[in-house]
Amino acid sequence: MPKMKTLLGAAKRFKKSASGKIKRRKAYKSHILTKKSPKRLRKLRQSTLVSKADMDRVTLMLPN
Numbered sequence: 456m457p458k459m460k461t462l463l464g465a466a467k468r469f470k471k472s473a474s475g476k477i478k479r480r481k482a483y484k485s486h487i488l489t490k491k492s493p494k495r496l497r498k499l500r501q502s503t504l505v506s507k508a509d510m511d512r513v514t515l516m517l518p519n
Contacts, residue, residue: 458518459518461518465517469505469513469517476504477504477510478504479503481498481500481501481502484499
């Protein structure tokens with residue numbers, strides 16, 4: 456069976472941590488920022504982990 460290729464779109468969006476968890480950026484930070492509160496924008500800057508429900512799909516996209 457051939458090697459699985461990494462989906463490059465996923466490789467740009469997700470990073471694996473040393474413990475094997477997958478980090479992602481938060482959504483809703485690209486446009487229409489004027490109506491969002493400064494507190495909300497600060498929270499959106501921080502990265503977070505991929506949820507357990509999506510973990511299997513994301514790991515298939517990132518085989519290495």
